Amino acid sequence: MTISRRAFLELSGSGTLASALGVSACGPDAVAQVGGAGGDGVVDVQGAAPVIDASVPSGSPDRGGDAVGAHLASVAAAGVSCAFVPVATVEHFDAALRNLLALYAMAAEADWDLVRATSQLSAPPPGGVPPDENNRLGVVPTFQGLQMVEQDIGLIRGFRELGVGVMAITHNWKNWNGDGCLERTDLPLTGLGRLAVREMNAAGVLIDLSRAGVRTSLSAIDESGAPVVFTHSNARAVHDHPANLTAEQIDACARRGAVIALSAFPALVSGRPQPRLDDFLAHLDHLLDRVGPDHLGLGLDFDDRGRKRYAHDPFPDPPYAFPQGLSAPADLDNVREALEDRGLSASERERLLGGNLARVLSEAWEG
Amino acid sequence: MRVDPGLAAEARQLHDTLLVVNGLDASELRSELIPNLRAGGVTANLVTGLRDGVRPLTTVASPHLHFLRDHADTLVHATTVADIRRARREGRTAIVLGWQRSDYVGEDVNRLLGFHRLGLRSAGLVYNVGNYVGSGCVDPEHGGLSHLGVEVVRELQRLRIVVDIGGHCSEATSFDALEFTTGTVVCSHTNPRALRPGNPRTMTDGLMRAIADRGGVIGITAFNFFLVPFGLATIDDFLDHVEYVVDLVGPKHVGIGLDQIIGRVVMGPVDPRPFPPEAYPPRYEDWIYPDELTDFSGVPLITAGLLERGHGDDDIADIMGLNWLRVWEEVWGA
DSSP, X not given: OOOOHHHHHHHTTTTOHHHHTTSOOOSHHHHHHHOSSOOTXXXXXXXXXXXXXXXXXXXXXXXXHHHHHHHHHHHHHTTOOEEEEEEESSOOHHHHHHHHHHHHHHXXXXXXXXXXXXXXXXXXXXXXXXXXXXXXXXXXXXXXSOTTTTTOTHHHHHHHHTTOOEEESOOSSOOSSOOBTTSSOOOOOOHHHHXXXXXXXXXXXXXXXXXXXXXXXXXXXXXOSSOOEESSOOBTTTSOOTTSBOHHHHHHHHHTTOEEEEOOOHHHHOSSSSOXXXXXXXXXXXXXXXXXXXXXXXXXXXXXSOOOSSTTOSOOOSSOOOOBTOSSGGGHHHHHHHHXXXXXXXXXXXXXXIIHHHHHHHHHHHO | OOOOHHHHHHHHHHHHXXXXXXXXXXXXXXXXXXXXXXXXXXXXXXXXXSEETTEXXXXXXXXXXXXXXXXXXXXXXXXXXXXXXXXXXXXXXXXXXXXXOSGGGXXXXXXXXXXXXXXXXXXXXXOSSOOSSOOBTTSXXXXXXXXXXHHHHHHHHHHTOEEEOSTTBOHHHHHHHHHTOOSOOBEEEEXXXXXXXXXXXXXXXHHHHHHHHTTOOEEEOOOHHHHOSSSOOOHHHHHHHHHHHHHHHOGGGEEEOOOOOTTOOOOSBOOTTTSOTTTSOSBGXXXXXXXXXXXXXXXXXXXXXXXXXXXXXXXXXIIIIIHHHHHHHHHHOO
């Protein structure tokens, strides 16, 4: 099932786009229908915070359905109740839509739930129960760039209606909206980029600035009426990499209520061939020290695909050696332990493991 | 412009001996355009083609290629200067296909080879607003080429496609393109900033000199709002712009790039994102040209005006077309 770009634009906003594609509608209009509790079979655990991984890069069909399923199952088994799953990065409209619908087909088979409203976000079951029908994973499809939209920012609303709840303004490189973090230039948002930010605000999309350039991200933080997220970024002060965040970006996040989700991706953790858990925790400590626990989350990004587009890109080729002690979803327990060791309260730990991300999702989606 | 009848006759006689080339046309490629080009004595016209509307060409079902095939009795799809000369000999009109933006390649610069094979012979980089390649002339802040942009200009040169900078591109992106290329580059259609200050779509003296220093040509548009800030421009305003650039960089580096929109009937408000009011009139009704240059039939009056202003026949021949042929031959090869 697919649809032309023109029909997509015409149907979006009419409430019929989602049904035309055989999926359930999302976005501000759909929230009311979902209601406050439960919905789509997800148990709403009042008072308990969800555990969210803001970067679970496995949605690309080139990995094959089985690999995606296995990966998401291991994420769920690690006690993650909600995964942000990128379905497109530099893909154009047709491919992005195809990937999104492919994710839904997989979700239907695996009993994952599309997260349509933050009231659906559930806490994970106690004790790390293995995945079964009682351990359902909430999935938030995301875009890591806006190549699929190009200049047609009207398409943003349609993709939101189809469930894409988080969108990045650009990914690593320059596009219509602004500069990426690996670019030759470091300009603020373009005029179109400013409009795209406002359109994402209006459509109830959480804006991801992880791979935007420094000035593009700073201007987007300023322009956005809702807090933003960095779904997989660490601190440059700890490891100097263009995809990590400067002090100015970090402080702007804190000032505007944004959340930085820390990444285990080795090139962003340290300069070692294989980083250690402590290297990852150095980013956590730096950020706790600078902005406190209310602006942090996790976006572990266990991605094994190559990221180079140009020979000079500052990413090594796969295979990647993820940090010792943080090399797979199950190692989330080591992070939990480290949070306890640091003397964070139960409530602070909950916020850091997902509560903060749930807050920015709620502010972006439901206002 | 009032031309005395004697001069008009002399001008028409001269005009008919010229090989007239328009360095950029934004008109619809329609049948009506062909007799109009002939009436104006235009032998070669570079049109914006090989795209689907404003989108990258997603299939090879190019309407432009079909049009050229269907009108092969009167048109030549020119990919060499020899094709243009042949069109002249055979009394046909040469159409050259070009782009005004290069982000049509998407994220894969290798697509340029395919577009070259379809006949792409000239490529602008950025159309007013920043894209994957670089920044545009109306962006809030200007910057250089992106990594993709560097690859694009290098590949364009390798394929011997004309690199068309300035005008719609920001000057920072244009100077960056000069940095990453060698040899001749052009600006297909712009106007001097010195005569139209405050309009970001116009070009500084510095960039015009830089293009001329590299052997290139600057095409002058007849778009009313680039000629004058308000009111109706005349062909004299257009000639003032041509003469300003001739004085600045010499007659070997100036051409016409009229940028008319013949047959494109659009009314109502303009999208202010790519067309902000400081650069373009906010309503399409005001996207106009001096009366005489609303279509191609008035092109001989440019020749007449240059003659009247005392330019020599050789300079007029260069400005009206031979400069474009020279740089196209340099870039495309013989």
